[in-house]
Amino acid sequence: MPIEILMPALSPTMEEGNVSKWLKNEGDKVAAGDVIAEIETDKATMEVEAVDEGTLAKIVVPAGTEGVKVNAVIAVLAVDGEDIDKAGEGIGEEPVKAETATTEPAKAEAAAPAKSEAAAPVAAAPRTEIAADPDIPAGTEMVSTTVREALRDAMAEEMRRDGDVFVMGEEVAEYQGAYKITQGLLQEFGPRRVVDTPITEHGFAGVGVGAAMAGLKPIVEFMTFNFAMQAIDQIINSAAKTLYMSGGQMGAPIVFRGPNGAAARVAAQHSQCYAAWYSHIPGLKVVMPYTATDAKGLLKAAIRDPNPVIFLENEILYGQSFDVPKMDDFVLPIGKARIHKSGKDVTIVSFGIGMTYAVKAEAELRGMGIDAEIVDLRTVRPLDFDTIIASVRKTNRLVVVEEGFPQSSVGDHIANQVSQRAFDFLDAPVITIAGKDVPMPYAANLEKLALPNVGEVVEAVKAVTYRG
Amino acid sequence: MATAARKAPAKSKSRPDGKSAGLSAPKPVDFTKDEELDAYRRMLLIRRFEEKAGQLYGMGFIGGFCHLYIGQEAVVTGMKMALVDGDQMITAYRDHGHMLAMELSPRGVMAELTGRRGGLSRGKGGSMHMFSKEKHFYGGHGIVGAQVSLGTGLAFANRYRDNNNVTLTYFGDGAANQGQVYESFNMASLWKLPVIYIIENNRYAMGTSVSRSSAETDFSHRGASFKIPGIQVDGMDVRAVKAAGDLATEWCRAGKGPLILEMQTYRYRGHSMSDPAKYRSKEEVQKMRSERDPIEQVKARLLEKKWADEDELKTIDKEVRDIVADAAEFAQNDAEPDPSELWTDIVL
Numbered sequence: 001m002p003i004e005i006l007m008p009a010l011s012p013t014m015e016e017g018n019v020s021k022w023l024k025n026e027g028d029k030v031a032a033g034d035v036i037a038e039i040e041t042d043k044a045t046m047e048v049e050a051v052d053e054g055t056l057a058k059i060v061v062p063a064g065t066e067g068v069k070v071n072a073v074i075a076v077l078a079v080d081g082e083d084i085d086k087a088g089e090g091i092g093e094e095p096v097k098a099e100t101a102t103t104e105p106a107k108a109e110a111a112a113p114a115k116s117e118a119a120a121p122v123a124a125a126p127r128t129e130i131a132a133d134p135d136i137p138a139g140t141e142m143v144s145t146t147v148r149e150a151l152r153d154a155m156a157e158e159m160r161r162d163g164d165v166f167v168m169g170e171e172v173a174e175y176q177g178a179y180k181i182t183q184g185l186l187q188e189f190g191p192r193r194v195v196d197t198p199i200t201e202h203g204f205a206g207v208g209v210g211a212a213m214a215g216l217k218p219i220v221e222f223m224t225f226n227f228a229m230q231a232i233d234q235i236i237n238s239a240a241k242t243l244y245m246s247g248g249q250m251g252a253p254i255v256f257r258g259p260n261g262a263a264a265r266v267a268a269q270h271s272q273c274y275a276a277w278y279s280h281i282p283g284l285k286v287v288m289p290y291t292a293t294d295a296k297g298l299l300k301a302a303i304r305d306p307n308p309v310i311f312l313e314n315e316i317l318y319g320q321s322f323d324v325p326k327m328d329d330f331v332l333p334i335g336k337a338r339i340h341k342s343g344k345d346v347t348i349v350s351f352g353i354g355m356t357y358a359v360k361a362e363a364e365l366r367g368m369g370i371d372a373e374i375v376d377l378r379t380v381r382p383l384d385f386d387t388i389i390a391s392v393r394k395t396n397r398l399v400v401v402e403e404g405f406p407q408s409s410v411g412d413h414i415a416n417q418v419s420q421r422a423f424d425f426l427d428a429p430v431i432t433i434a435g436k437d438v439p440m441p442y443a444a445n446l447e448k449l450a451l452p453n454v455g456e457v458v459e460a461v462k463a464v465t466y467r468g
Numbered sequence: 469m470a471t472a473a474r475k476a477p478a479k480s481k482s483r484p485d486g487k488s489a490g491l492s493a494p495k496p497v498d499f500t501k502d503e504e505l506d507a508y509r510r511m512l513l514i515r516r517f518e519e520k521a522g523q524l525y526g527m528g529f530i531g532g533f534c535h536l537y538i539g540q541e542a543v544v545t546g547m548k549m550a551l552v553d554g555d556q557m558i559t560a561y562r563d564h565g566h567m568l569a570m571e572l573s574p575r576g577v578m579a580e581l582t583g584r585r586g587g588l589s590r591g592k593g594g595s596m597h598m599f600s601k602e603k604h605f606y607g608g609h610g611i612v613g614a615q616v617s618l619g620t621g622l623a624f625a626n627r628y629r630d631n632n633n634v635t636l637t638y639f640g641d642g643a644a645n646q647g648q649v650y651e652s653f654n655m656a657s658l659w660k661l662p663v664i665y666i667i668e669n670n671r672y673a674m675g676t677s678v679s680r681s682s683a684e685t686d687f688s689h690r691g692a693s694f695k696i697p698g699i700q701v702d703g704m705d706v707r708a709v710k711a712a713g714d715l716a717t718e719w720c721r722a723g724k725g726p727l728i729l730e731m732q733t734y735r736y737r738g739h740s741m742s743d744p745a746k747y748r749s750k751e752e753v754q755k756m757r758s759e760r761d762p763i764e765q766v767k768a769r770l771l772e773k774k775w776a777d778e779d780e781l782k783t784i785d786k787e788v789r790d791i792v793a794d795a796a797e798f799a800q801n802d803a804e805p806d807p808s809e810l811w812t813d814i815v816l
Contacts, residue, residue: 166628192628198658203617203651210621213606214556216628234648237611238618245597247590248813250606282814306816 002082003052005075007061007068010041012264013315017041018066019074024056027084030077037063037074042148042319043180052077057084128359128374130322131339133293135332142323150292150324151181151257151313154299155219157329159189162217165303168195168204169221169258178223179259179318205231205256209238209308212252217303222258225274225312239308240283255302257311260288261353261403262440262451264316271440271447273404275352278310279381279413285334286381288312290355292322294378297332305334312380314353337384339391343373346461347391349414350401351377354452357433358401361457370465380410388414389422396427397464401457406434428464433457491727493699494715496707501775507549507706508766509784511541514565515763516785516792517574518737521564521581525741529800530581534595537565539736542762543668544569546709547636550717554631558606558619559638561596562735566638570605572598574795584802591805592813613646615639616665620652623663623726634662634720642673644687653694653726660725664716665691667730668703674739675747687730698728704760734760 007017018040024030035047036056057078061068068074078084132138145153159165166189171178173186173196186194197204201222208220222228228235235256243251262271278286285307289295295313302309324330340355341362350358355376362372373391377384392398398418400411411432418430436450461467499507518536525534537544540562548557548569559566567577572588580587580598588598596610606622609615619637626633643649644667656663667687671678678685688698699715702708709731716727734756738745745753770776776784 198651198654200651200654202648203620203655206614206617206648206652207621207624207655210558210606210618210623211625211628212621213618214622214625216625233611233614234617238609238614242599242607243816244813245589245593246599246607246813247588247592249589250599250601251816285815 001079002057003054003077003079004073005036005050005077007070007072007074008039008048009070010039010046011043012266013319014041014070016067016069019061019063019068020045022059022063026056026059028056030054030056042146043178050077052079054079054082055084057082128341128362130291131341133338135297136293136325136327136330140325140327143326144321145292145296145324146319146321147289147292147295147313148179148181148318150296150322151299152183152185154296155182155303156185156188158300158303159185159193162303164215165217165219166193166195167219167221168197168208170197170199170223172196172221177221179315181313181318182221201227201230202234205234206238208254208256209234209252212239212254212308213242213250215253217253219255219257219303222256224270224315225258225260226270226272228256228258228274235278235284235308235310236281240281243307244283251306252308253306255299255305255309255311257299257302258313259315259318260312261314262435262447265442265444265447267442268439273312273352273402273435274310275312275380275402276404276408276410276413278312279383279410280408281381283308284381285309285379286312287334287379288352289378290317290340290350290352290376292320293324294332294338294376296324297330298334298378300329300331301334304331309334312352317353332378335379335382335384337375337377337379337387339387340374340376341372343371343395345371345395346397346399346465347373347375347388347395348399348401348457348461349375349377349388349391349411351380351410352403354402357452357454357457360454361461364454364458365461368462368467370461370467372461377410383414383417385417385421389418392418392422393425396425397461398426398430399457399460399464400430400432401452402433403435403451406432406437409434428466431460431464433460491697491699491715491719493701493708494711496702496705497711499707499710499769501773503549503710504766504770504775505784507542507545507710508763508770508781509788510545510548510569511706511763511766512785512788513574513791514541514545514568516788517568517578517795518564520792520796521578522737522741524578524582524796524799530595531583532594533561534581534741535562535739536737536741537562537735539756539761540668540670540703540733541565542706542709543666543703543731543733544638545762546706547666547713549706549710550713551636552633552717554604554633555717556604556606556619556622556626556633556635557638558615558622558635559608560612560615560640560643561608561610562640563596563598563608567598567600567605567608570600570603572600572603572605574791575798578795578799579802582799582802583804584799585805585809586798586802590809590813592809613639613643613648616643616646616649617652619665620656620661620663623656623661624659627659627661632662632721634664634717636664636666638666638668640673641667641669641671641678641682641687642676644690645673645681649690650694653691653696656726657691657694657696660723662720662723663726664713664720665696665726665728667728668733669730670733670735672735672739672747675743675745677747688728691726691728696726696728698730700730700732703731703733704756704762705765706762
């Protein structure tokens with residue numbers, strides 16, 4: 001039997017990739033361990049080695065093909081004297097290209113080998129048109145950009161603008177970023193301003209804060225915010241409190257950024273949302289963008305901000321594309337929520353990756369005749385209660401969606417404040433949707449159960465709108 | 469070799485200590501008359517200030533934690549004498565002496581201790597948290613060891629700006645066992661940062677003696693794994709400290725990277741005001757006071773060399789007491805912060 005060579009998954013969140021180069025031709029002998037192709041993921045270009053011995057019978061996916069789905073057949077290997085002409089027959093006729101990327105991630109669906117009962121079936125939802133952001137002048141040219149590129153552009157622009165801005169962290173320079181966020185920065189700005197650190201989170205967080213106290217403007221990248229637990233003392237006790245403790249004499253203009261929350265199948269120690277944790281701390285600002293536009297405009301704002309800013313990104317969102325305005329200097333205000341989609345029946349408040357559930361639920365609800373308004377907080381501290389309350393006064397119903405743990409969640413705080421400030425406008429209790437109150441499990445089905453899902457959001461909206 | 473305050477443990481020859489890097493503790497260099505008088509006045513200010521702070525604590529004017537520096541005055545004084553303008557200092561919570569050495573206003577420090585609006589942090593920092601950008605003093609930090617990474621970051625900024633300033637990063641024998649100290653050592657050495665790590669070994673981490681808390685009690689060796697040379701210094705002799713400070717600042721300014729100075733010193737009082745110090749004998753304290761006191765050493769030299777007589781020294785003492793009395797008077801009578809200050813300086 002000929003052996004099918006499949007498109008490999010080369011990272012926890014990889015769903016598709018590009019076949020950039022074949023290093024063997026059809027008819028070539030291949031030994032186990034031979035490099036046969038180069039695959040480009042959103043993080044890196046990786047070499048693919050043959051596992052079996054044989055003759056490369058057929059290249060199904062030619063070099064230069066983009067968007068090849070994981071597990072698609074990319075080549076066929078004939079073994080033990082099999083006829084190489086026949087070995088490839090009938091293979092490669094099915095489409096291997098991934099569907100056109102949308103703004104909605106298919107992460108959980110793609111990662112799970114089996115359908116879980118808890119997961120609400122999501123039909124191909126009509127795409128939610130993102131409402132116009134009043135901070136973007138009408139008629140501005142928009143360019144499709146990934147969140148990853150937007151973050152990189154934001155840093156590069158600010159580093160060009162201000163010589164005191166530098167970036168430090170693990171693998172930010174030579175490696176080009178563990179998640180490729182700092183790609184190209186070393187080449188443009190050199191090792192003085194793009195600083196590879198040892199694996200030493202507590203230490204380099206403190207070094208960053210010290211440099212900030214001396215007036216520099218560090219961007220400290222954590223490979224993930226899970227590792228920032230090692231550094232949380234410096235973030236809270238040194239960065240957040242110095243301005244107050246010094247009577248306003250000295251603060252720390254620093255950005256701590258990196259991926260936050262669950263990625264895919266990386267289990268309990270690598271899957272945790274810190275939005276609520278950092279939002280607890282006076283002296284910090286906490287930003288958690290969803291779109292590439294917000295990622296860019298808010299990261300630029302965070303770098304300019306004279307305060308310590310926690311900038312929570314998400315690995316699953318890195319590869320998603322959004323229309324980003326083509327402007328010379330696009331800076332958004334920290335602390336201002338954005339109406340992602342206007343509606344009149346219910347308010348869904350979310351932020352960061354939580355928005356992906358809100359957006360999908362909104363589309364489903366639209367099919368049921370429920371017109372939901374989606375508020376993307378963008379900033380978790382300071383919280384834009386004006387926007388939340390204005391929306392609740394209009395819709396009289398509120399559902400909050402986030403991936404973090406439920407106790408003392410961002411949603412809990414919002415529910416509390418809305419009940420105090422807009423009680424008379426509520427026609428139903430506020431429902432908060434969060435991750436389950438369990439450490440993140442590894443198994444695909446359990447992981448899916450632990451995260452919020454679109455069905456929960458839909459059910460919550462139906463409950464607060466008193467629909468069946 | 470400087471006179472050790474205790475018997476130094478036997479050293480292994482294989483370790484890359486200060487000597488292998490071509491360094492050894494410099495001999496104390498005799499001070500000029502002006503230097504002796506300057507050191508005397510500076511150390512006496514710290515001693516009298518701390519005595520007054522202890523008194524005000526007892527009277528209830530100072531609250532919370534209050535860690536006095538009495539006995540260790542030579543360490544900050546000698547190091548300050550080795551600095552040039554723009555050099556920075558950062559330390560932990562036993563910080564009043566460091567602030568006075570960096571010439572922060574005694575009124576401002578004392579009023580901060582009493583939590584008044586005229587305090588350096590407008591009453592919001594207290595004993596452990598004071599800063600002065602103008603005087604290059606970066607605190608004042610309450611979390612043991614955190615200042616070591618921060619000080620390394622200050623040095624990083626100096627290297628980034630290529631400005632030839634050095635950072636004095638102080639910590640105690642207790643903090644020397646915190647993990648981030650070694651994370652900082654590694655980066656400082658890797659990047660050749662101009663930072664002097666000054667380990668004030670006063671022999672007790674709160675109530676735990678060095679021998680009960682530290683596997684390696686020769687703190688000058690603590691940088692060995694990071695190729696940071698270190699030297700032991702008699703921290704009770706201000707001349708020895710100054711000589712070590714001159715060597716260390718020159719080392720850093722030459723771009724050779726970090727250096728460790730273990731200052732062998734002693735605190736006369738308890739860890740904080742509420743510590744009865746039952747973990748050591750009265751005789752041990754008395755012996756240090758009578759034989760090794762940093763201020764008495766300078767005084768004896770001044771008298772011996774006839775650079776000052778008793779009357780002149782009394783005059784200096786009177787001047788210092790006046791400064792401290794004025795600070796205490798101010799600190800007791802200054803108003804508390806306006807309630808609106810609760811909500812200021814949280815974010816800019």
